[in-house]
Amino acid sequence: MRSDTRVRNTRRAAAGAEWSKISTVPTDVAVIILFALAGFLLGGTYTTWKTARPLSIALAVCAVLAAAGALAWWLG
Template sequence: MSTDVSVILLFALAGFLLGGAYSTWKTARKLAIALAVLAVLAAAGGIAWWVGS
């Protein structure tokens, strides 16, 4: 798998996790915060992989 595909997949995962955090915010705040943290980690990983290549 190329680096570009990996970066795109990490950004897509981050977007998916942010959507989940947004949709669960009113019902399960702890889960929403956990999803947001995971989204930030996925986005940071994508940026680091992109800059490092």
């Protein structure tokens, strides 16, 4: 009975390891995507600065958050 439990646990662990390989995004890709998002948001900030200041400020805040998230993910 003990060996049967051990076999089931081993299969479960192997299935969990396989699932984690499939479902995770490489860290470098996520960091690049977040930096690209920050760049697009900064571009929108620059574009809307003269016509819609509140929107421009909101875009700048989102850009800073995206860049900070990318740095935290990269260093963490």
